[in-house]
Amino acid sequence: MGLRERKKHRTRTALIDAAVDLFLAQGYEATTVDRIAAEVDVSTRTFFRYFASKEEAALSLLADQHEVFIAELAARPADEPPFTALTEAMRAVLGILRGLEPAEATRFLRLQELIQATPALLAGQLRLMMDNERQMVAEVSRRMGAGPDDLRAQFVVSLFASMGIVCYGGCQDPRLIVQRFEDLLDLAAASLRPGWDRLEPAATGTPETAAATVPRPSPAT
Amino acid sequence: MGLRERKKHRTRTALIDAAVDLFLAQGYEATTVDRIAAEVDVSTRTFFRYFASKEEAALSLLADQHEVFIAELAARPADEPPFTALTEAMRAVLGILRGLEPAEATRFLRLQELIQATPALLAGQLRLMMDNERQMVAEVSRRMGAGPDDLRAQFVVSLFASMGIVCYGGCQDPRLIVQRFEDLLDLAAASLRPGWDRLEPAATGTPETAAATVPRPSPAT
DNA sequence: TTGTCATCTGTCATCGACTGACATAAATTA
DNA sequence: TAATTTATGTCAGTCGATGACAGATGACAA
CATH class of the missing domain: 1.10.357.10 (Tetracycline Repressor, domain 2)
Structure with a gap:
């Protein structure tokens, strides 16, 4: 695995860790993406290159x-x-x-x-x-x-x-x-x-099994 | 019911109608709240006084x-x-x-x-x-x-x-x-x-009924 | 009817999530 | 080292959502 990929994986993990920690510490809504990104020292834009949304990270x-x-x-x-x-x-x-x-x-x-x-x-x-x-x-x-x-x-x-x-x-x-x-x-x-x-398809609707608990239609309202 | 409430109800209904129509016509994401509000001729702020979010209206x-x-x-x-x-x-x-x-x-x-x-x-x-x-x-x-x-x-x-x-x-x-x-x-x-x-609480876990389909633990991984 | 009061609404300012465009920096490959 | 790919930062902008204040409007009592 090249340096590039390793770096990406590290960033991703760091973002998730930071996000979860902050969410647990101060709540989800109260935590801004800016704050998470700052914690990992990347730009907000980068965060959104790793996750489609704040929710996805969470x-x-x-x-x-x-x-x-x-x-x-x-x-x-x-x-x-x-x-x-x-x-x-x-x-x-x-x-x-x-x-x-x-x-x-x-x-x-x-x-x-x-x-x-x-x-x-x-x-x-x-x-x-x-x-x-x-x-x-x-x-x-x-x-x-x-x-x-x-x-x-x-x-x-x-x-x-x-x-x-x-x-x-x-x-x-x-x-x-x-x-x-x-x-x-x-x-x-x-x-x-x-x-x-493991019911066979044929078993569906068989009289003896069906309607055991649930009576049929009763032409509803 | 007073005039006030009737009016409110009418606005709410109109907003839902406009929202649904626009959503169906151009999609949910592509429809802005501004557009919905404009359709009903109220301000955006008013929309959010009727619904906590765009989603709620939908x-x-x-x-x-x-x-x-x-x-x-x-x-x-x-x-x-x-x-x-x-x-x-x-x-x-x-x-x-x-x-x-x-x-x-x-x-x-x-x-x-x-x-x-x-x-x-x-x-x-x-x-x-x-x-x-x-x-x-x-x-x-x-x-x-x-x-x-x-x-x-x-x-x-x-x-x-x-x-x-x-x-x-x-x-x-x-x-x-x-x-x-x-x-x-x-x-x-x-x-x-x-x-x-209508199972009695006591019935839960009774040997003859339990474990009929699902074998017990098998001390998992 | 009129005046008071509660409530609804619009305007404005602002925040935060999210995106496109472009430039820069870093890694990969030749 | 040069050329190419790819990740990142910056910037500008859109949209959803909220607080604050002021003006409009229905409710109600005198």
């Missing part, structure tokens, strides 16, 4: 995590049921979080709190998750041997993703995220039929 | 719909299972959409497309949905006779909400939203155990 750590997740998912054995693969990929990511140095882990969790508490960042995080979901759907579809936008795949993924959101969202104490995730898995296991994530 | 129709949804949900019979209540409330909202004049319905659906295609608006919509979910969780918790942040309630709601996102998100032809929703319901009915949304 969420880049999260974006990295998402990439790791996608990689872990792709690495799961092909014969694993989709939901299991998603779950194990998530456990792997959480495991990495555990393996971090305490200081760094704390910083990451504090950043999570800040995101939850900052509307603009929360919105950005949700959009990021949605982008991620698209990739998950692609992978799950592939595993199911279905077309790229299979509804069953979207169902599995969005069910899983919503668990993730509940996990991160309502947590007062970030150290409980892992516990909460496992609780939600138990809940899912108790709620879902065995093999639900 | 999403206000959606926000209204969410309010309707919450109201419909609250109006469902108390003995209805939570997921059924959510489903019927959704059907009611979709029914209202159907009852609209064709021109207005088209406009609304085109707005949906625009939101999906505009990152900033998509992010805003997702945040809006999350706010809404909080209210749904509160209502579902109440129905379950549980505490305000019950995990089961969050699970039910987020499962339902993720269906809504899939519904609106991946739709090429917006007129298929209703069909898609019903398909997803079938899928849910086929995937979930009867009575899953």
